[in-house]
Amino acid sequence: MKDYRATLKRVGLALVAFGLADIALMIYCILQDQSYSSSFNIFSVIAGVFLMRGSLGAARLITWFSAFMLTGFIGVIFLIFPFLQPIDLLVAQAKFDPVWFIALWLIAAAVLILLCWTYQQLRSSSVLAALQKSGRSTATPRLAIGLGIALVAVLVVALNMTLKGAAGDKAIELARQKLGPGYSYATQSIQWSGGHSSAVVAAYNDREIKYVSVEWSE
Numbered sequence: 073m074k075d076y077r078a079t080l081k082r083v084g085l086a087l088v089a090f091g092l093a094d095i096a097l098m099i100y101c102i103l104q105d106q107s108y109s110s111s112f113n114i115f116s117v118i119a120g121v122f123l124m125r126g127s128l129g130a131a132r133l134i135t136w137f138s139a140f141m142l143t144g145f146i147g148v149i150f151l152i153f154p155f156l157q158p159i160d161l162l163v164a165q166a167k168f169d170p171v172w173f174i175a176l177w178l179i180a181a182a183v184l185i186l187l188c189w190t191y192q193q194l195r196s197s198s199v200l201a202a203l204q205k206s207g208r209s210t211a212t213p214r215l216a217i218g219l220g221i222a223l224v225a226v227l228v229v230a231l232n233m234t235l236k237g238a239a240g241d242k243a244i245e246l247a248r249q250k251l252g253p254g255y256s257y258a259t260q261s262i263q264w265s266g267g268h269s270s271a272v273v274a275a276y277n278d279r280e281i282k283y284v285s286v287e288w289s290e
Contacts, residue, residue: 075198077126083134083193084123090186091116112183128199128206135194139213142187143220149180152227156235158258164276235259243271246286251275255282 094113122130157165166173193199200210234240240259247257255275260283262271267290275282 076128076196076202079193079196079199080123080126080128080131083190084120084125086186087116087120087123087134087190089120090182091118091120128203128208131194131199132203132208135191136213136216138187138191138194140216140220142184142191143217144223145184145187147220147224147227149184151224152231156231156258156260158256160256161258161274161276161281164278164281168281234262239269239271242269242288243273243286246271246288247273247275247284250284250286251282 091113094116098113119130119134123134162173195212203210236259239262243259243262244257248255255277258274258276260272260274262269268287269290270285270287273284273286275284
């Protein structure tokens with residue numbers, strides 16, 4: 073069973089390295105007073121440690137989560153992200169902050185590659201044989217894939233009803249009152265608290281991008 077242990081160790085090392093890099097990036101963003109969120113960091117490190125110890129239970133669980141996250145991540149990139157960022161806003165971001173723009177897409181590509189590679193490695197013949205010998209399931213995690221697809225569908229509908237709905241239009245209207253007609257506008261986020269609403273709207277043109285905070289009461 074050396075082959076399967078070598079595979080688990082290899083994947084574990086990759087997850088630990090990625091998790092530590094993610095933690096370092098999170099700390100940097102906090103120190104720079106920039107927003108940052110991630111589903112990896114400490115969880116990736118813990119998962120990697122269990123794999124490095126040769127845990128087949130962890131291998132099965134991480135296979136499930138990698139299938140779920142891979143499905144969801146692909147959906148976010150190709151379906152959800154376009155709802156959040158109009159093409160002309162993406163072009164403006166690439167123009168005015170190319171370092172941030174390139175870094176964002178490099179991170180996204182790294183996450184996608186890591187998830188694909190992790191799933192492929194943990195579904196290799198040596199790992200499947202070890203799982204079968206230990207009495208664990210070797211079935212394709214169809215439920216995880218289905219839940220990932222369902223999550224993306226729910227998010228697409230929710231974003232369409234909020235950012236592209238009446239609340240999103242209200243946020244853009246308030247932002248336009250602040251900055252005037254010389255910008256294009258795209259709602260980035262909306263929050264509700266009781267009868268109070270707040271939102272962040274991107275205002276952009278050929279010269280700059282501004283992020284405007286607006287608030288209103290229902």
